Amino acid sequence: MNRILVIVLALVLSIPASAQPLNNSKQPGYKGIWFTLGQESGYGYKYSGGLGTYTVKHNPMAVYAPEVEKTFFVYGGTTAANERHLLCMIGCFDHKTGMVQKPVCVYDKQKVNDPHDNPALQIDKDGYLWVFVSGRSKKRPGFIYRSDNPYDINSFTQVLKLEMTYPQPMYDPERGFIVGYTKYTGVRQLYWMTSADGTEWDQGHHLANIKAPGDKKSGHYQVTGHDLAHGKVVTTFNRHLNGDCDTRTNIYYLQTLDYGKTWTTADGKVIETPVTEVDSPCRILDAQSKGQNVYIKDVNFDADGNPVILYLTSYGHQPGPAHGPRDFWTANWDGKKWIFNHICPTWHDYDSGSIWVDGKNWTVIVPSEPGPQLWGTGGEIAVWKTTNAGKKWKKSAQLTSDSPYNHGYVRRPYGGKDPFFCYWADGNPDRITPSHIYFSDSKGNIWKLPYDMKEEWEKPERYNK
Numbered sequence: 499m500n501r502i503l504v505i506v507l508a509l510v511l512s513i514p515a516s517a518q519p520l521n522n523s524k525q526p527g528y529k530g531i532w533f534t535l536g537q538e539s540g541y542g543y544k545y546s547g548g549l550g551t552y553t554v555k556h557n558p559m560a561v562y563a564p565e566v567e568k569t570f571f572v573y574g575g576t577t578a579a580n581e582r583h584l585l586c587m588i589g590c591f592d593h594k595t596g597m598v599q600k601p602v603c604v605y606d607k608q609k610v611n612d613p614h615d616n617p618a619l620q621i622d623k624d625g626y627l628w629v630f631v632s633g634r635s636k637k638r639p640g641f642i643y644r645s646d647n648p649y650d651i652n653s654f655t656q657v658l659k660l661e662m663t664y665p666q667p668m669y670d671p672e673r674g675f676i677v678g679y680t681k682y683t684g685v686r687q688l689y690w691m692t693s694a695d696g697t698e699w700d701q702g703h704h705l706a707n708i709k710a711p712g713d714k715k716s717g718h719y720q721v722t723g724h725d726l727a728h729g730k731v732v733t734t735f736n737r738h739l740n741g742d743c744d745t746r747t748n749i750y751y752l753q754t755l756d757y758g759k760t761w762t763t764a765d766g767k768v769i770e771t772p773v774t775e776v777d778s779p780c781r782i783l784d785a786q787s788k789g790q791n792v793y794i795k796d797v798n799f800d801a802d803g804n805p806v807i808l809y810l811t812s813y814g815h816q817p818g819p820a821h822g823p824r825d826f827w828t829a830n831w832d833g834k835k836w837i838f839n840h841i842c843p844t845w846h847d848y849d850s851g852s853i854w855v856d857g858k859n860w861t862v863i864v865p866s867e868p869g870p871q872l873w874g875t876g877g878e879i880a881v882w883k884t885t886n887a888g889k890k891w892k893k894s895a896q897l898t899s900d901s902p903y904n905h906g907y908v909r910r911p912y913g914g915k916d917p918f919f920c921y922w923a924d925g926n927p928d929r930i931t932p933s934h935i936y937f938s939d940s941k942g943n944i945w946k947l948p949y950d951m952k953e954e955w956e957k958p959e960r961y962n963k
Contacts, residue, residue, distance in 0.1 A: 519606040522653045526950060528573075528951075529949060533547075548925025551616075556616050556617065558910075558912040560911035562911055562913040569590070569593065570649075572617040574617075582611035584612060586615070586617040598948065600955075604643050627654075630643075630662070639662075640679075642656070658699065666678040676692045677690060680720075684741060685742075687772075688704075689703060705733065706720075708773055716737070721797055725803045729755055731754050734752075735794070745815075751764060783829060790811045791847065793847055795826075795850050796853045811824070826841040826866065828862075830887060842880075842891060842893065845869075865904065865905050867896055871927050876925075877905065878896060879897040879922070880897065901924065904924065907923060919937070922936055923936070942962070943960070
């Protein structure tokens, strides 16, 4: 028996370090993943750069836990600045001390360099951290991991392996989990699944499969939201013409008050699922007739539980001026009808940010300002505000300027609290560079997470002094 153990140990030690999974390992700093999809045009890649907080369809990626006064957050990390080796990472910011903990690799994607496999995060009523690792089609499975101890990032155990892309977990202490996700049954089709405790899950339910006459395929992207105060779960999604994600258009909206048993429009009309008709009553915006692409970025709620959607429109999927103008908008339900308001222009289809709704004060933080890599993904981060439900928006601040690399994918923590009000990553969309991760408070003060760490807990560096 001892001889067998010695042989096994020798074999393990003989494996190159790069080939050994880094699951449950501490990593010496916050190193974001750099990525390009590789689809080039005359103005660079379709999207690329520092994509540690990508995509908007991994949601939420950060959760504030008031019980311990900590924000837990996940991101796509990597092993070294010049390596494209995806690590599904989790970090922790302590609001009492202002320090961050050495991050932990929950799951090492090993041969995968693609942040489509980035994780999402939730916390249950007992404080356990649930990390939902995205897969990609049927080639790469998704995983659900649970922390071994409450409010503790040090180690995780796999709970489930399944086909799951773009996980969007929501949690109610009385009802358990409901997760919006994507399966490649066709091209990209929408599903949801539920679990009372995170260990036993139903088989999943088909949400959308819209085909126009003549379409052979269908496709969708969704962004979900959870208004716990009103017991409301919503999904807002677009459609891909004949399954081609480069033609994403329209906005559809569904909500449920009974955790997926019944889905309705905002005014309560029951909609059978999966949705199959282009002109379904749950369509709230017809962008297809205008030849527009639609990129949904975020959804939040006002004090009455009415949804407010942040989205971007353009006239094509390739970067550069030919497919502009590109604009940020809000769509909000006022209790009787949907209202659409323009926020500001931007430079790239994948300029992505978030929306906060606090009474009459609505805030959008997006990379709307020209960055050093002008036509690339992201730019300089700006804050836009309105006090009249989106009728008039004003740029109240520019958070970053004179940056060496573009900033992008500004994410909103669930239940977030200052100073960890939002976070994002930077990177050069034109070539591989180190990608740093930043966070900001609601007043615009920014900190950069330590790229290299020696101690278990360290202070982030103040960025805009």
